[in-house]
Amino acid sequence: MTLTSLTIAEARDQLRAKKISAVELTEAHLAEMTKQKALNAFVTETPDIARARAKEADAALAKGDAPALTGIPLGIKDLFCTEGVLTTASSHILDGFKPRYESTVTAKLKAAGSVMLGKLNLDEFAMGSSTTTSYYGPTINPWKAKGSGADLVPGGSSGGSAAAVAGGLAMGATGTDTGGSIRQPAAFAGIVGVKPTYGRCSRWGVVAFASSLDQPGPMTRTVRDSAIMLQAMCGHDPKDSTSSKLAVPDFEKALSRGVKGLKIGIPKEYRPDGLNAEVAALWDQGIAWLKDAGATPVDVSLPHTKYALPTYYIVAPAEASSNLARYDGVRFGLRVAGQSLDEMYSKTRAAGFGPEVRRRILIGTYVLSAGYYDAYYLKAQKVRALIARDFEQAFTQCDALLTPTAPTPAFAIGAKFDDPVAMYLNDVFTVPASLAGIPGSSVPAGLTSTGLPLGLQVLTKRWDEETMFAVSQTLEDAAAFKRLV
């Protein structure tokens, strides 16, 4: 057992028992980052900050005054603003941007004693499912298909986070999930990813993509680690008007609840014709595991599922088109000179945004424009209400839903997606929960015949992360998934 393959829970115990020090734990991870630089998981490495915080952690541990994550090396998705540290959203347009403020989530993680290793790569402005749209180049999934050297995508948009955690570069990482950006890369990289209820984690200081959907969450190697990390990340923030004031339950405690007596909904719409056979088989296996653990599977219907993706591809670009208007070359980031104000704006934004971001801004601008608002945006918000209602009704019949996380395993970097819509289909199983604002996790549960990880998704009703954790833990125990590290 090496230092970089410890789980957060294990490291926490060994740090407290003084079996290891935070400094050596951090050094081990910094070394691993150097060794696996080829993954391109990090946009910015912050070894100096890491070492300084590790020292502080050891001092706190020595005093016996050590909060939950003291000395735990974490990676931060480069969508979280970190004071004095380059924050790019993996976009050219944020060139050189060093915020003078710290996001609420990263401030909480810091206050909990964690050690920041650096800023992790993502799809530009979190728009994508493959981490190939980053200005800083694609991140490579540490997993390879059996007998193939081909580089695979780690999923996205939190692909840097997924790769770093799966490859042992970080013990955990922050992600953000707008339409599946935590859960889908977790599934592709064989790790655990948790998107909490919208409003559980503060969005303050997180570069906005689609405000009504964005939600930070943890990405770790085990369910327990996610519970520990989420505990430190979440809670009410008066600076975010959509942040919940509800008391935060003890997530780690919920892990041992088990699933005895729980009803697990199996939505029939998630089994479309032509669903990947291995994905379908793993899903059936998951159902069987939960049944064995004392849960009762029930068939449920989420009739508006097929409309979730088109709804998402109106709502998210519309909000993004407005959220990304502030990248104009005036107050931060890239500026391309122009003769007039409008020319400066247009040249800056053309040079600063990559093709996928430009495409989404244009779609979003169009669906909000005069004469189209009702047909697109308003319509989408109504369908979104129906999708949320589907879940509400389903949760009158069950305590949690079990579905596949993604329709396929990780695919090759550079796989052709001539049609942007084909790429969007990666999120088909994750987007509905995002629209409804409910919590969801992805738990690595098995491998394809070519040896690539697959994940199962657990969804529960709003604010019921405890049940989500209990079901996830049961799946993890049953699956005995063999991690990379």
Place this chain on the structure above:
Amino acid sequence: MAYILKGETGDWEVVIGLEVHAQVVSNAKLFSGAPTTFGAEPNSQVSFIDAGMPGMLPVINEHCVAQAVKTGLGLKAKINKCSVFARKNYFYADLPQGYQISQYDQPIVGEGAIVLDMPDGSTRAIGVERLHLEQDAGKSIHDMHPQKTFIDLNRAGVGLMEIVSKPDLRSPEEAGLYLKKLRSILRYLGTCDGNMEEGSMRCDANVSVRPVGSNELRTRCEIKNVNSVRFVMMAIEHEARRHIEVYDAGGTINQETRLYDANRDETRSMRSKEMAHDYRYFPDPDLLPLVLDDAFIAKLKSELPELPDDKKNRFVKDYGLTAYDADVLVSERENAQFFETVAKGRDAKIAANWVISNLFGVLNKQGKAIAESPVSADDLGALLDLLADNTLSSRMAKEVFEIMVDTGKAPGAIVEERGMKQVTDTGAIEAAVDKIMAENPDKVAEIRAGKDKLIGWFTGQAMKATQGKANPAMLAELLKKKLAP
């Protein structure tokens, strides 16, 4: 009297609607904690939220909400218990987020009215369409660099109430009265200081014309940001004449935004606003609907001061003032307060007369507000008491008043010091009269022979002899008796 403009092809009337942006009196901005003080160092009153930094989120200022509701109540308008903040998307150098947070189809305040007090004593109600809350923009400074415009965001994010009238106004004069009345109400309520020079109250005028007798609404032009009541009136008149000239020549008016140039007394098309606008309004996903409860509204209602219209009616009814005098007194709350102090326990009409003719005359000349009045309300009252008890004649009272203005001394002290007591002692006046009669037997004879005009000469002589202190009524009585044929 109707305001009619003569054109070559006939008589025209003007149709005017006003949009007033009134800066909310508050310590902090609408959605951030930065201060709102006028005239601070550039960008010194700017939070990261106001600067549109990545990841920053708005949280609403409760006092601004209360101020808007209070204003709505003052305009006898409908308070909407649920209103929605929307983003108005457009690019401009002084709009850091690339959108203004405003209210669109669901404003906080609905229809109300403003009553104009016409010079002939009649009143006219002008409809208020709506009042909504929104953010102010920053300031562009064009004269600091040959190729650059400088941006100061101190004002960006300050709370504004946009108050939109119905197109009910029919003359520049009515527009002027509307603005003065609105300003008066806002100042009574303490929700806006109404200072047009500092830009805390700004007016856009929508102007169109139509043939007298017609009910059509022709194409209107919006004249932006006119910074005094007088200029608003001039701009309207100018714009109306421009429209008539165009129509008389067989042309058409284009709907456009125009700028008023007070130096040249002309309006011209605003180039920067020429590009077709498409604001792509949509509900701000960072904010939830603004919901007011009955108790909140009721509390504000109970705290409302007596407003100018009610005060005016009371002054007419209780003090027997003319509508005109009452109107003059109530336009500023402090003026009305001053008058009421003076009038308390005294003849209200005399008090009104002194406040309006004498005191306001002095204040006007000195360019002072009532708060800086050199004569206090109590001193003015004391002066009126000296007048009432015949210590002073009204001519002497005016003299004393002037000394009060110059020295700030109390009237009693002035009278004492200068021995200005009016002579009411019959014996003393009689002695003086007897002396004059004895010295001028010819004049006595003439008057007794019927030359009545000479009474004036005797009055003058007697006043001279008593250094002007003789009680005029007593003197007249005495002369009449002594000089009787």
Place this chain on the structure above:
Amino acid sequence: MSLDKATVRRIATLARIEVPEADLEPLAGELSGILGWIEQLQEVDTSAVAPMTGGTDVKLPWRADVANDGGMAEAVTANAPDAQGAFFTVPKVVE
């Protein structure tokens, strides 16, 4: 729903993203493809549905009217590509 070049040019102008003339046509094709796929929403009956505007059921919080921010012109302009003193700058705007 298919977009023509002129519409793409218009929305690109609204969004302040310069698009070279030669790219308008292919972009119109791509965007039309996405919009065509989105079009399936029209088959959902939403006549009796209120739109869902936010992601949450929490109540809008209010802030007290306290001036406790700002006073940091240096920090606010620190990242600006062309700050002059305490000001941001843009190419000259002619009114």
